[in-house]
Amino acid sequence: MSIVPSGPAAASSAPAGKGFGPLLRGWREQRRVSQLELALRAGSSARHISFVETGRSRPSEEMVLRLAEHLDVPVRERNALLLAAGYAPHYPETPLDDPSMEALREGMERLIQGYEPCPALVVDATYDVLAANRGVAMLLDGVPDRLLAPPLNAMRLTLHPEGLAPRIRNLRAWRDHLLAQMDRQIALRRSEPLRALYEEVAAYPVPDRDAAEDDESAGPVPYFALPMRIEHDGRVLSFVSSISTFNTPMDVTVAELAIETFLPADPATAKYLHALHS
Numbered sequence: 001m002s003i004v005p006s007g008p009a010a011a012s013s014a015p016a017g018k019g020f021g022p023l024l025r026g027w028r029e030q031r032r033v034s035q036l037e038l039a040l041r042a043g044s045s046a047r048h049i050s051f052v053e054t055g056r057s058r059p060s061e062e063m064v065l066r067l068a069e070h071l072d073v074p075v076r077e078r079n080a081l082l083l084a085a086g087y088a089p090h091y092p093e094t095p096l097d098d099p100s101m102e103a104l105r106e107g108m109e110r111l112i113q114g115y116e117p118c119p120a121l122v123v124d125a126t127y128d129v130l131a132a133n134r135g136v137a138m139l140l141d142g143v144p145d146r147l148l149a150p151p152l153n154a155m156r157l158t159l160h161p162e163g164l165a166p167r168i169r170n171l172r173a174w175r176d177h178l179l180a181q182m183d184r185q186i187a188l189r190r191s192e193p194l195r196a197l198y199e200e201v202a203a204y205p206v207p208d209r210d211a212a213e214d215d216e217s218a219g220p221v222p223y224f225a226l227p228m229r230i231e232h233d234g235r236v237l238s239f240v241s242s243i244s245t246f247n248t249p250m251d252v253t254v255a256e257l258a259i260e261t262f263l264p265a266d267p268a269t270a271k272y273l274h275a276l277h278s
Helices: 020-030 035-042 046-054 061-070 075-084 099-114 134-139 154-159 171-189 192-202 267-277
Strands: 120-123 129-132 228-232 235-244 258-264
Touching (some): 020 046, 020 061, 035 046, 035 061, 129 134, 134 228, 154 171, 154 192
Antiparallel strands (some): 120 129, 120 258
């Protein structure tokens, strides 16, 4: 599956009615960092941080970026801080289908194809699927077309009662893992679209117990990480997932990309995938 265009770039903006001071204080309190600790990290003083948060002082553009760096503020929200302080956004948001992104698109395509027959996909900040390999297509076989209509969403496809959920033998455990992952992302990014997605998928029905609890064939397999155990073509396959992001991104779009790969969690799954590949 080729890279799906990410759509037109959307400029970052500060929340209405909030200046730089309240935004900075919100990030500082969320990160549980005192004014003194932040000042020491950023080479400033607690007095200056206090004046900035109350609006008595206006920070320089360099100071805004430095404070954001030390508070681990996501790239999109760094632009919002700059706008709130009266400066232009520092980080561009380039559409993924822009010609300048060709090398990135080709690199991600080669990477996920290289994992075949293991499933691998590329998602954005709200888990919309931008690219996927044939391993993912294998798992999605039989999912209703309406759930496969663009934009495909990885969380919705996985947890929807008409998606992969009925096939996941350890759905309760895997669902808890996914919801916890989304919760951490919401805390990091303060994303309203991601929060709306979380509320949607968290409301999907869930069984009282996992099918895997009654699966005597599973046996005492010593998994090294929580697997997703999913039925496929009369077999139960087990995968562990790994998520990769880009180091020190300088573009909002790139900062919000993630590549997720699913690797065999047991010898039987590895053998089956190897047979498919052969």
